[in-house]
Amino acid sequence: xxxxxxxxxxxxxxxxxxxxxxxxxxxxxxxxxxxxxxxxxxxxxxxxxxxxxxxxxxxxxxxxxxxxxxxxxxxxxxxxxxxxxxxxxxxxxxxxxxxxxxxxxxxxxxxxxxxxxxxxxxxxxxxxxxxxxxxxxxxxxxxxxxxxxxxxxxxxxxxxxxxxxxxxxxxxxxxxxxxxxxxxxxxxxxxxxxxxxxxxxxxxxxxxxxxxxxxxxxxxxxxxxxxxxxxxxxxxxxxxxxxxxxxxxxxxxxxxxxxxxxxxxxxxxxxxxxxxxxxxxxxxxxxxxxxxxxxxxxxxxxxxxxxxxxxxxxxxxxxxxxxxxxxxxxxxxxxxxxxxxxxxxxxxxxxxxxxxxxxxxxxxxxxxxxxxxxxxxxxxxxxxxxxxxxxxxxxxxxxxxxxxxxxxxxxxxxxxxxxxxxxxx
Amino acid sequence: xxxxxxxxxxxxxxxxxxxxxxxxxxxxxxxxxxxxxxxxxxxxxxxxxxxxxxxxxxxxxxxxxxxxxxxxxxxxxxxxxxxxxxxxxxxxxxxxxxxxxxxxxxxxxxxxxxxxxxxxxxxxxxxxxxxxxxxxxxxxxxxxxxxxxxxxxxxxxxxxxxxxxxxxxxxxxxxxxxxxxxxxxxxxxxxxxxxxxxxxxxxxxxxxxxxxxxxxxxxxxxxxxxxxxxxxxxxxxxxxxxxxxxxxxxxxxxxxxxxxxxxxxxxxxxxxxxxxxxxxxxxxxxxxxxxxxxxxxxxxxxxxxxxxxxxxxxxxxxxxxxxxxxxxxxxxxxxxxxxxxxxxxxxxxxxxxxxxxxxxxxxxxxxxxxxxxxxxxxxxxxxxxxxxxxxxxxxxxxxxxxxxxxxxxxxxxxxxxxxxxxxxx
Numbered sequence: 001x002x003x004x005x006x007x008x009x010x011x012x013x014x015x016x017x018x019x020x021x022x023x024x025x026x027x028x029x030x031x032x033x034x035x036x037x038x039x040x041x042x043x044x045x046x047x048x049x050x051x052x053x054x055x056x057x058x059x060x061x062x063x064x065x066x067x068x069x070x071x072x073x074x075x076x077x078x079x080x081x082x083x084x085x086x087x088x089x090x091x092x093x094x095x096x097x098x099x100x101x102x103x104x105x106x107x108x109x110x111x112x113x114x115x116x117x118x119x120x121x122x123x124x125x126x127x128x129x130x131x132x133x134x135x136x137x138x139x140x141x142x143x144x145x146x147x148x149x150x151x152x153x154x155x156x157x158x159x160x161x162x163x164x165x166x167x168x169x170x171x172x173x174x175x176x177x178x179x180x181x182x183x184x185x186x187x188x189x190x191x192x193x194x195x196x197x198x199x200x201x202x203x204x205x206x207x208x209x210x211x212x213x214x215x216x217x218x219x220x221x222x223x224x225x226x227x228x229x230x231x232x233x234x235x236x237x238x239x240x241x242x243x244x245x246x247x248x249x250x251x252x253x254x255x256x257x258x259x260x261x262x263x264x265x266x267x268x269x270x271x272x273x274x275x276x277x278x279x280x281x282x283x284x285x286x287x288x289x290x291x292x293x294x295x296x297x298x299x300x301x302x303x304x305x306x307x308x309x310x311x312x313x314x315x316x317x318x319x320x321x322x323x324x325x326x327x328x329x330x331x332x333x334x335x336x337x338x339x340x341x342x343x344x345x346x347x348x349x350x351x352x353x354x355x356x357x358x359x360x361x362x363x364x365x366x367x368x369x370x371x372x373x374x375x376x377x378x379x380x381x382x383x384x385x386x387x388x389x390x391x392x393x394x395x396x397x398x399x400x401x402x403x404x405x406x407x408x409x410x411x412x413x414x415x416x417x418x419x420x421x422x423x424x425x
Numbered sequence: 426x427x428x429x430x431x432x433x434x435x436x437x438x439x440x441x442x443x444x445x446x447x448x449x450x451x452x453x454x455x456x457x458x459x460x461x462x463x464x465x466x467x468x469x470x471x472x473x474x475x476x477x478x479x480x481x482x483x484x485x486x487x488x489x490x491x492x493x494x495x496x497x498x499x500x501x502x503x504x505x506x507x508x509x510x511x512x513x514x515x516x517x518x519x520x521x522x523x524x525x526x527x528x529x530x531x532x533x534x535x536x537x538x539x540x541x542x543x544x545x546x547x548x549x550x551x552x553x554x555x556x557x558x559x560x561x562x563x564x565x566x567x568x569x570x571x572x573x574x575x576x577x578x579x580x581x582x583x584x585x586x587x588x589x590x591x592x593x594x595x596x597x598x599x600x601x602x603x604x605x606x607x608x609x610x611x612x613x614x615x616x617x618x619x620x621x622x623x624x625x626x627x628x629x630x631x632x633x634x635x636x637x638x639x640x641x642x643x644x645x646x647x648x649x650x651x652x653x654x655x656x657x658x659x660x661x662x663x664x665x666x667x668x669x670x671x672x673x674x675x676x677x678x679x680x681x682x683x684x685x686x687x688x689x690x691x692x693x694x695x696x697x698x699x700x701x702x703x704x705x706x707x708x709x710x711x712x713x714x715x716x717x718x719x720x721x722x723x724x725x726x727x728x729x730x731x732x733x734x735x736x737x738x739x740x741x742x743x744x745x746x747x748x749x750x751x752x753x754x755x756x757x758x759x760x761x762x763x764x765x766x767x768x769x770x771x772x773x774x775x776x777x778x779x780x781x782x783x784x785x786x787x788x789x790x791x792x793x794x795x796x797x798x799x800x801x802x803x804x805x806x807x808x809x810x811x812x813x814x815x816x817x818x819x820x821x822x823x824x825x826x827x828x829x830x831x832x833x834x835x836x837x838x839x840x841x842x843x844x845x846x847x848x849x850x
Contacts (some may be wrong), residue, residue, distance in 0.1 A: 039636065040666060043655045057818070060643055064815070066698075095632030097642045112698070113632055115643040161816050168818065177655040178821025181746055184648035185817065189637040207520030207538055211464065212614040217522045218485055218540040223609035230468045230602040241465060273491075273537070321606055350799040374775040377841055379804045390489070391586050392610065393482070393593065396603025416802055423848050 013295040013303075018330055018365065021296045022346060025306060025331055028292075028313060029338035029345075032195040032264065039183050042175045044236055045193035046340040051169040051186060056159030061116040063092075065154040068107040068129055068143055069120035072151045083144035085132065092117065107143050116155050123154035172341030174236070194340040197237040199332075200263035201225045202255070204245040204271035204279050205319060223392060224269040224317075224324045231328045235336040237265075245271075249282040256283075260310055264339070267332060270319025272303040280305065280316045289314070297406070299366045301327040321392035326367045329401060329422060347401070347420035352381035354402070354417045358410035365406045369398030372419060381419050398422070438720040438728075443755055443790065446721045447771060450731060450756055453717075453738060454763035454770075457620040457689065464608055467600045469661055470618035471765040476594040476611060481584030486541040488517075490579040493532040493554055493568055494545035497576045508569035510557065517542065532568050541580050548579035597766030599661070619765040622662040624757075625688035626650045627680070629670040629696035629704050630744060648817060649694040649742075649749045656753045660761040662690075670696075674707040681708075685735055689764070692757060695744025697728040705730065705741045714739070722831070724791045726752040746817035751792045754826060754847060772826070772845035777806035779827070779842045783835035790831045794823030797844060806844050823847065 016024075034048030063069065070086060078084040086107035092098050098117030102108055108117050116123065124145055132142040162168065168182050175183070175193070183191055208222040209215070222244055229239035242259060245252050245268070256266055271280035272294070284291045289309030294316075296304050300323035305316040313335065317327040329347065337345035352372055369384045381402050385394025403418040404410050411417055441449075459473030488494065495511060503509040511532035517523050523542030527533055533542050541548065549570055557567035587593065593607050600608070600618070608616055633647040634640070647669055654664035667684060670677050670693070681691055696705035697719070709716045714734030719741075721729050725748035730741040738760065742752040754772060762770035777797055794809045806827050810819030828843040829835050836842055 039651055040654060043658050055640055058645070059640060094630060095644050113630075156815070161811075162818055169821070173821075175655070176821065177652045177659070177750065178817075178819075178823065180655045181648040181652040181817050181820055184636045184651040185646050187636060187638075187640070187646055205519060205538070211609045211612060213612075215480055215484060215612070219520050220483070221610050221612060223606040226464055226609040227602045227606040229465060230600070230605045233468050234601070239465075325602065351802050352799070353802045374777070374804050377776050377778045377804050379799050379802050386586070390581070392603075392606050393587055394603075395606055396594070396598075396601065398603065 015295040015297040015302065015364075016293050018296055018298050021293055021304070021306065021331060022334060024292050025313075025335050026338055026345065028308060029335055031341055032197060032339050034192045035195050036190045036192050039180060039188055039191050042183070042191050042193055043180065045175050045196070046236065046342060047169055047171050047173050047175065047179075048192040048194045048341060050167060050171045051182060051188070053162045053164055053166045053168055054186065056164050057162035057185065058156055058158060058160065061158060062156040063110045063112060063114050063116050063123045063154065064156055065123050065125050066112050067110060067124045067126045067154070068145070069102055069110045069116050069123050070107045070145065070149065071102060071104060071120060072122040072149045072153065074104060075122070075124065075145050075147065075149045078145045078148050080146045083130070083146045085142045085144055088141040088143050107145070109143075121151045121155070122149040124149050125154070170343070172343050174342070197265060197336050197339055198240065198263050199232045199237045199265045199267055199336070200240050200242050200259035201228050201232070202242045202245050202259075202266070202268040203319075204247070204252070204268060206247055208244045210244065224319065224321055227321065227325060227395065228267060228269070228328055231325070231333065232267075232336070235333045236340055237336050245279065247279050249279050249286055252279050252283050253287055256314070257310070260312055264312060265332075265335070266309075266312065266314040267317065267328075268314070269317045269324045272305050272316050272318055284316075297364045298326075298330070299362050299364045301330075302364060304331060306331065320390045321395060322369065322388065322390065325369070325395050325398070326401065329420070330367065347422065350379065350419050350421065351416050352379040352402075352419045354411055354413055354415045355380040355382040357413050358383075358404060361407045361409045362404065363406060366404035367420070368402040368404060369394055370402035370419070371397060371399050379419075381417060440720040440722040440727065440789075441718050443721055443723050446718055446729070446731065446756060447759060449717050450738075450760050451763055451770065453733060454760055456766055457622060457764050459617045460620050461615045461617050464605060464613055464616050467608075467616050467618055468605065470600050470621070471661065471767060472594055472596050472598050472600065472604075473617040473619045473766060475592060475596045476607060476613070478587045478589055478591045478593055479611065481589050482587035482610065483581055483583060483585070486583060487581040488535045488537060488539050488541050488548045488579065489581055490548050490550045491537050492535060492549045492551045492579070493570070494527055494535045494541050494548050495532045495570065495574065496527060496529060496545060497547040497574045497578065499529060500547070500549065500570050500572065500574045503570045503573050505571045508555070508571045510567045510569055513566040513568050515542075532570070534568075546576045546580070547574040549574050550579070595768070597768050599767070622690060622761050622764055623688050624657045624662045624664050624690045624692055624761070625667050625684035626653050626657070626664050627667045627670050627684075627691070627693040628744075629672070629677070629693060631672055633669045635669065649744065649746055652746065652750060652820065653692060653694070653753055656750070656758065657761070660758045661765055662761050670704065672704050674704050674711055677704050677708050678712055681739065682735070685737055689737060690757075690760070691734075691737065691739040692742065692753075693739070694742045694749045697730050697741050697743055709741075722789045723751075723755070724787050724789045726755075726792075727789060729756060731756065745815045746820060747794065747813065747815065750794070750820050750823070751826065754845070755792065772847065775804065775844050775846065776841050777804040777827075777844045779836050779838060779840045780805040780807040782838050783808075783829060786832045786834045787829065788831060791829035792845070793827040793829060794819055795827035795844070796822060796824050804844075806842060
């Protein structure tokens with residue numbers, strides 16, 4: 001961004017769209033370094049490497065049944081009442097290697113998951129056979145095969161599930177149960193993942209009390225930091241809750257600067273409106289950093305601001321709980337995902353039918369805390385509760401953000417609306 | 426369960442429905458003890474107490490604007506070009522307490538979020554006023570009010586968001602961002618939550634190699650334990666990966682018994698089919714515990730078994746990766762949620778249109794690893810990939826389980842089907 005444009009932003013406030021703001025943020029996202037962690041501790045982390053199959057799965061011809069490995073041609077004339085007798089040469093349990101190949105007239109007893117011996121080209125289920133005990137004939141154990149098998153029956157060929165060279169996991173992918181199964185199968189006792197983003201969380205406002213304090217007239221306990229800490233954890237970050245910031249911009253600057261020793265990212269709430277004590281606004285006017293935006297065309301959270309300072313980002317969110325929550329989801333979470341390597345860091349979108357009378361329109365697009373549910377495969381969405389930006393109690397029921405476009409009138413009940421999903425993926 | 430019924434289950438195998446199996450499991454769920462943890466560490470834990478409002482929110486009449494607190498009756502005749510002059514008595518920032526009440530003819534400068542002083546019954550936005558500096562009149566600072574206000578304008582009454590005695594969080598609820606905000610607001614520096622369930626995870630199978638081992642002919646690396654560890658973490662549990670169990674039931678019994686020193690729950694995979702080396706089946710025949718079920722009418726995972734031993738549960742899941750994954754979601758996760766206090770521990774259901782040609786039916790209901798997506802607010806569902814129970818590679822793409830009912834034919838493309846959601850709530 002050109003210096004004169006930055007300057008004009010410092011003293012005026014030009015609203016940009018949410019999409020523009022997200023793009024400006026993601027333009028600044030640089031991958032965190034990689035580190036190796038034991039697979040057992042890698043849950044929820046994002047891969048700093050892709051995983052390509054270095055062996056096929058299965059890597060041997062695998063029996064899909066308990067039974068006998070045979071040559072299908074030997075069973076050509078077999079029927080339930082006219083069985084074919086084959087000589088049993090060995091027993092092949094799982095995890096062992098066959099000792100001989102199956103010759104015409106022979107069979108090998110085999111377990112589900114075991115290696116099919118050479119020569120054999122089918123496995124017949126145990127239930128379709130009968131064992132002739134030693135002593136019943138001159139040549140040791142025999143088995144009676146009571147069904148005609150085709151070549152390949154009950155054998156999983158090499159590479160049927162995964163072929164050598166197949167891309168199994170792309171870099172940036174979040175490690176969940178299925179990813180862990182693949183990593184284990186391919187021997188990743190340690191896995192390279194991006195470092196956990198460290199996020200220092202500050203609240204501003206002289207009305208704020210620490211959580212353990214008794215209530216005082218005119219003062220409230222700070223709740224945004226604790227809410228944001230949970231959001232940061234859900235986005236794969238490590239939060240650190242910092243002391244409540246005073247109203248003095250010099251002190252704020254010193255506190256933020258000190259946090260940068262540890263933190264990759266600074267997040268503040270409050271102090272961004274234009275009022276007498278809006279300490280973040282004052283900070284942006286005096287600091288030696290870059291102010292990238294300080295107004296976004298959205299409700300709640302239009303004074304959400306984003307700056308760059310000493311090589312690191314500062315997200316200054318609005319102090320209202322609802323605005324703080326939404327600002328995190330739209331701006332901070334995508335950034336945290338991007339620096340951990342996520343290829344699609346913006347919230348996943350879907351469409352739903354509006355199941356509420358939303359009332360009057362708004363000059364800016366609204367992001368309403370909401371819930372979805374289905375009725376006969378139709379996805380419906382409704383606000384999670386009272387949605388004023390100052391209201392905190394409905395955040396607990398928000399599973400998604402319902403997008404109400406700007407305009408004189410909100411969409412009517414039954415209208416198709418955009419929905420942003422909040423769950424991590 | 427009567428002893429003779431248990432005995433018949435030990436030696437025969439009677440398939441029960443998934444719903445019956447879930448009920449038998451939940452009947453055994455006893456709440457884990459509560460412990461106090463700092464709110465900062467409570468993310469993802471479940472409340473062992475309900476939270477009831479012990480004060481209203483806001484607990485004072487709160488200004489919704491930057492402006493002046495006035496008596497509405499004083500502004501009755503005010504217009505943009507015919508302002509009313511009021512004497513400014515004080516300045517009330519956030520977090521402070523007004524020093525005097527507002528008398529007729531008076532106004533108090535006030536910030537957003539600050540206490541509205543007694544006597545005042547409206548707040549007028551700063552933009553609708555002009556300040557008369559000291560010296561402009563004989564009585565100190567005056568403000569020109571340019572709009573007629575109504576009683577209550579821009580004042581949030583006491584208790585508007587939350588009333589005293591309101592139930593805010595029910596016991597068993599999972600602590601996420603919105604819950605943390607409420608807990609902070611009500612002073613819960615520590616919060617009582619249920620202890621984290623400790624789950625020992627065992628794999629069986631002599632074909633299994635440890636993850637760090639080089640591949641050998643006929644052997645594969647064990648992947649189920651790592652997959653299950655992630656599923657356990659997602660369900661709020663603490664997994665411990667145990668060494669691979671050998672084929673000897675005596676050794677298995679000793680290893681499981683030892684794990685019970687630490688574990689609340691035992692989970693095993695493999696060894697539950699009826700084959701020569703099905704060590705869990707053998708264990709169930711020789712141990713001094715109770716076998717509650719050992720066959721469920723479902724695909725994959727019909728040999729999923731559940732027992733009770735020394736006061737603790739043993740979930741014996743099928744060894745195929747797909748069956749293991751599904752068995753965990755249908756049986757183990759609900760149990761883990763229930764013992765942490767969750768009131769609705771079964772997977773959330775919705776309906777969707779089947780967007781695939783599923784092919785032939787099945788004697789048992791199928792639980793297919795699947796994904797959902799919307800098109801014009803219609804929820805559609807399709808398998809996440811190849812779904813044979815032996816196939817592991819598609820688990821990573823599973824976001825839900827698509828339920829295909831039992832029957833000669835699977836539902837056609839476009840049919841309405843049940844979907845079980847996997848994400849935690």
